[in-house]
Amino acid sequence: MDEMNTLRLIRRDRRKRHLRVLSNMRIQMRHLRDTSNPFEASGMVFRGLYRLTKDLARAAIEELRPVLAVGQRVTHIRIEIKVLCALHFYGQGSYQRSVGSDSQGALSQPSVIRAIKEVTEGLNSPQILGNWIKFPRWQNERAEAIRKNYQATGIPGVLGYVDGTHVAVKAPREEEHLYFNRKHYHSINAQIVCDSDLKITNILSRYPGSTHDSFVWVNSGVRERLMDMWAMGERCWLLGDSGYPHEPWLHTPILNAEEGTLEARNTRYHIKARSAVERCIGLLKGRFRCLLLGRKLEYEPRKACQFINA
Template sequence: MHRLQLLFRLDKITFKKLCRSLRVHTTLRGTKEIPMEIKVLCTLSFLATGSYQRIVGVSQHLTQRTASRCIRQVVEALNNSYMLRHIAFLQTPHERSSIRQEFQRRFNLSGVIGCIDCTHIAIIKPDNDDHLFFNRKGYHSLNVQMICDHNLKILNVNPKYGGATHDSFIWASSQVEPYMRERHRHGEQTWLLGDSGYPQRPWLMTPILNAAPGSREEIFTTGHIQARNCIERCFGLLKSCWRCLLKHRSLHYHPHVASKIVIACCVLHNIALQAPIPLPVDVVAEPHDDGNDGAPAVLSVASSEELMQGRAILNSLLNRL
């Protein structure tokens, strides 16, 4: 395996393409002292390890303060609107149809266009409103919602909420929820798969708890669990490649900056998948730190009709098994 890929998670060709895109489509620039390529390598090194120590090996004259400034500049560039096109929810019927077919083929579940869950990204205690970030597991974090497809490509990421926020609240506040709702109103039979921490909806299917052995409900739930494992694997791959996101690293940044680092890692994750780049040999996934461990969803009073509609669609799915 090439040393560049081992240390920075990208191969030479993909690295050059990334630098070219950043130069053409963002305001990121190098200087005589620090070329842009060094800034990008410096950032990739930090994101891949969560440590400043190895950055010295990228450029001997970089101090930690200078390296930190370079990282902020590159992370900001990776959050540029052009770069964010690498993370795009399914906008066309063709895109949704393609993913539906793959979930149907692999897991015998119809209508599925993605899997959703939240995961905690550890941060240091914020100076303000730290209670919003203190999660039920006993540390400060961002509770990051992601949606992925069958190939572990990230379709949507929302890192704006603290670790104390429930998964279902983040979902209800996201841009994807009204989009899926609108697709349902137009008669489109598509949905996401979520765990029991989410409310059952016509556009969001959750597992059936305590299903009787051998029943259609158990068959559905088994397929649901197997398919939804895509998001668990996505979290594992993301965090093990971009180890600044691992729990024991803890991002030493303001929550707003930490959220941009999360997005930058997601952009790079999708770029690497698209290349495609083989997994580094040292990738070892961290056990998934689930957002709310399947805690009961926080429901609104006005949601009972949607719940009944969701159950009706679920029953129709069961009848097809």
């Protein structure tokens, strides 16, 4: 009986010491987090960590401040740290534990999960997503977009360029087969529209990887908007590759055109112009590496779609 009591006392003492060590570590990490200033890093180091310049990061923080909840507890995490934590995750494509162990953040894994969730949902809010990713709404805006695209490509009437890109995700539990694409991995098929300046004007990240680009296009809001413009007598169009259906408001290249003909010349101009959206997608994935094929978003599809938008 005495031996059993002794063992209980030893275990209780070990647990108390362990809890004291954890408490001290939390205090030290919290102190490091609250006293650190990531903006003191050099511009090159900062951009390597967060994939944005300091000015752009500050602008993102101020943009998100109204939509992110302000912590009421004394130990709450500053909005600046939350946003930088999410930017680090988007930019590096690494797992949350390594994001939290970053010396600039000093966050536990649960804190990292909450920070990424809050910032991602904030970036998907209508007042932010709709403010930055918007298709030309008014006729004068469309006329300006057409003018800029004509100066860049020499093709009249072009409002933008459309293409699809696959973002790898983990196999979902439900309807897993729908996300298995023709390249033999699970993904979201995201449709992107951009202009000659590589500015994204529309994005549709809703459909699973097995969905063909043409199906995504036919069920997209941007197609409906173009159809309405044509119904009103406004003649403009997007350029897409041969995977899309040729429509009055969507021009695709003329395949197997005989060399030296107007059709072959049109196809050369078309391919050169449409390369803008391919460059746009390449730059997007190069900047925010969580979208790269080799990184795979370890989230269920709905959350992965929010990451793509963000």
